[in-house]
Amino acid sequence: MCELLGMSANVPTDICFSFTGLVQRGGRTGPHSDGWGISLYEGRGSRSFHDPRPSVASEIAELIQRYAIKSKIIISHIRKANRGKICLENTHPFTRELWSCSWVFAHNGQLNGIKIKRLKFYQPIGTTDSEHAFCWMLDQIRKKYPKRPANSQQLWRYIHKLAEEVSKLGVFSFLMSDSYYLYVYCTNNMCWITRRHPFGKARLIDTGEIVDFRKLTTPKDIVTIVTSRALTDNEEWHHMKKGEFVVFKDGKQQKIKLN
């Protein structure tokens, strides 16, 4: 299994504090030492940093913690390989273009038989079940919506439906973004927290480090962090249920209408 970390915020925000917690699990406080990656959006573009080496020993991970790149949407992943060897092309997050948007995807879980699902437009570069599932979902979205639907609710419901179909094959907890929204689906082990005014202090489980968000934020800031396992032990995290699908924009959970 792997661990996921995502962020949605209403102002460009760095993820240094949470990422510092996550990277510990890539070889020190956790066994996820088979590579890691992070994708950060700036406007419609995204940039990714990938390293097939353990995050806890990665110079690139160290740079991300220090350099504090600010973004409104971030997706990160640390890997414990179960399907697909340890190599760059199997390192999440995966990226593809659809509707002139950069789509980013990272997955925690195992899917049995996903590779039977035939692909048309998008093909995986590596050999993971995760990238195959991502390509299949984008294929379906592209087929149904050659252009981005004007009504986002339609798109959200369709992504939810696709996620449900893939999740029949196993564990399919994922983070995905199209540069506008952060999409979160949970089979197991997903939780999130929204931090907003009045901000307080938070303590990282993995390092004991304490940060006082009052010193780093303005009263208007809204920042949601999504992760596989809670990163702090003095805050209330929302634990997602099996089959739950959540969409965030600007740090705020979006209301998904049933039809």
Added chain:
Amino acid sequence: MCELLGMSANVPTDICFSFTGLVQRGGRTGPHSDGWGISLYEGRGSRSFHDPRPSVASEIAELIQRYAIKSKIIISHIRKANRGKICLENTHPFTRELWSCSWVFAHNGQLNGIKIKRLKFYQPIGTTDSEHAFCWMLDQIRKKYPKRPANSQQLWRYIHKLAEEVSKLGVFSFLMSDSYYLYVYCTNNMCWITRRHPFGKARLIDTGEIVDFRKLTTPKDIVTIVTSRALTDNEEWHHMKKGEFVVFKDGKQQKIKLN
């Protein structure tokens, strides 16, 4: 205009020396301070580092010089914006997937009217003429060859033909790779050098730094560096002609048959 740097080698090789020369031109010895990027292949996968800030002042560029990631194919670019604002999505190299391969592209030049060429499968995320040209070439390749042709010569001739067509619109010097080959097309300002046994010393024009390749190589190594302007002043660079197309694999120039 911009500057390009590419590498093709028969063993995983770092590009620290050449890259150090290039980044000086991103704000110190050259005016190309509107962002930079580098893509490095490892097997079929590639990873990219992008920064919309000047390379000479970039912490990420500093890491690339220090961290010495080894690769057999590298493409790098420093940008002087002429079309498209300075932002992440306009920062080369651009990446797309075709035939389960990661294709990477970086361009130097300006193309007038490229956006009239209609796109089907691949759409640009940013607003540069470069990314549009890349998407158009991949569209054409995909249309003609839904699967990778068994005969690489066919593909090379077709890429050459596409490059000639695009170059009618202006200056179209580019580096491109599909993870197997490094493709180089020249409208102007492209030169290359192949270093092999017996290796010697090289002196960087932009910093005066001298490296003794005898200490860093084995007699079997073959490394080709392609760039917009020669990086060293004590070696013989091959200056490409207008309309010339060259393909490299494992550091060696490939013979392109006319039909």
